[in-house]
Amino acid sequence: MKVESNFARRKTRQISVGTVPVGGDAPITVQSMTVTKTEDHEATLTQIYALFAAGADIVRCTCNRIEAAEGLARIVPRSPVPIVADIHNNHKMALAALEAGVHCLRLNPGNIRKPDQIKAVAKECADRQVPIRIGVNAGSLDPDLCDPDHGATPEALVASAMRELAYFDEVGFDLVKISVKASSVPLMIDAYRQLAETTDHPLHLGVTEAGPPPAGTIKATAGIATLLAEGIGDTIRYSLTADPLEEAKAGRQLLESLGLRERKNIDLIACPSCGRAEIDVFKVAQDAMNAFADKQIPLQVAVMGCVVNGPGEARDADLGIAAGNRRGHLFVKGENVAVVAEDQMVPALIDWAEYIANNGVDAALERAAATKTEARKAAQEDRDRNLGELGEDANQTAVVIDAIRNH
Ligand code: SF4
Secondary structure (H helix, E strand, O other): OOOOOOOOOOOOOOEEEEEEEOOOOOEEEEEEEHHHHHHHHHHHHHHHHHHHOOOEEEEEEEEEOOOHHHHHHHHHOOOOOOEEEEEOOOOOHHHHHHHHHEEEEEEEEOOOHHHHHHHHHHHHHHHOOOEEEEEEEHHHHHHHHOOOOOOOOHHHHHHHHHHHHHHHHHHOOOOOEEEEOOOOOOHHHHHHHHHHHOOOOOEEEEEEEEEEOOOHHHHHHHHHHHHHOOOOOOEEOOOOOOOOHHHHHHHHHHHHHHHOOOOOOOOOEOOOOOOOOOHHHHHHHHHHHHOOOOOOOOEEEEOOOOOOOOHHHOOOOOOOOEOOEEEEEEEOOOOEEEEEEEEHHHHHHHHHHHHHHHOOOHHHHHHHHHHHHHHHHHHHHHHHHHHHHOOOOOOHHHHHHHHHHHO
């Protein structure tokens, strides 16, 4: 499915994290982080593969001690995606992770503050041509940059990143991407906007410690999507208190819904239901969502509560189903193609979606040659029956408006 976004993207220089380009005109990438002990390389690799399948392009693993660095040495050659080592307070772990062959480091300027140590790491990265993410975090900002009255301000977050960049400059290293995360959405938005005005390095977006879904997902989306719509951001991470697969899926879904990445799985649309619905739309939509979850079929699929308005309202969907009189009316691009029993609505959607994915919409319409006349007739019968029983005003809107007027 084609990418539809027309947001003007900020021009950034491009770096490569392993084989994945970040910045410039490269697709915006999704990142996540493993929650296993890195030294448990089998468990970590299992999680990396699951993250890759869920849509992650790059995965970060913690490198907090020498056993973790040894784990990375085993993980990197077998990983399906480039690996970023997350470095905490000890710059020697950065050097060990480089020795292990990682594709990128993440340094927090608030944690490693000695210029000599920062420059030693940057020099080693320059020699190996391995990029670094300068990962500024409002919660661990260098205290000497905090505003005495306002704490971590957007200006202070940007200043921290620029100071780190200046150290890198001294050793001739510039393979850098930058993040200025905060758990406050307005703060991170301001900081990234200022950073985008200050440097052309690629930016890694995130709302740190966003919390558990759904509130955490909404918070992260508010921050990341606002910036992406302004053309700011080259790679993203949802920091959720949840299974990291949720982070990868959320990141992927956000980019797909903004038209910034090609769709990998279905775009399920569903009506909100109303007095005319002939099925439990919420349940059927959720069942369909679950059934399509691992299918990787990049179609728009509609679940509609009634055959009166459903096929018309979802006529642009590749495929859809609308309920009527205990049966499901399947339609392809708004054309009725088949009728199935109510309990077969989701399996029928899967069957037709797979057929379209393999053969195309025209072939699906040909497949319906023998059934479409009957299907159209049955839909008309159920539409007439629904209208006969519920009238034109199934939601009793006119009655309510009358009551308001007579009040
Ligand atoms: S009219 Fe039909 S399609 Fe529209 S919201 Fe109601 S049930 Fe859904």
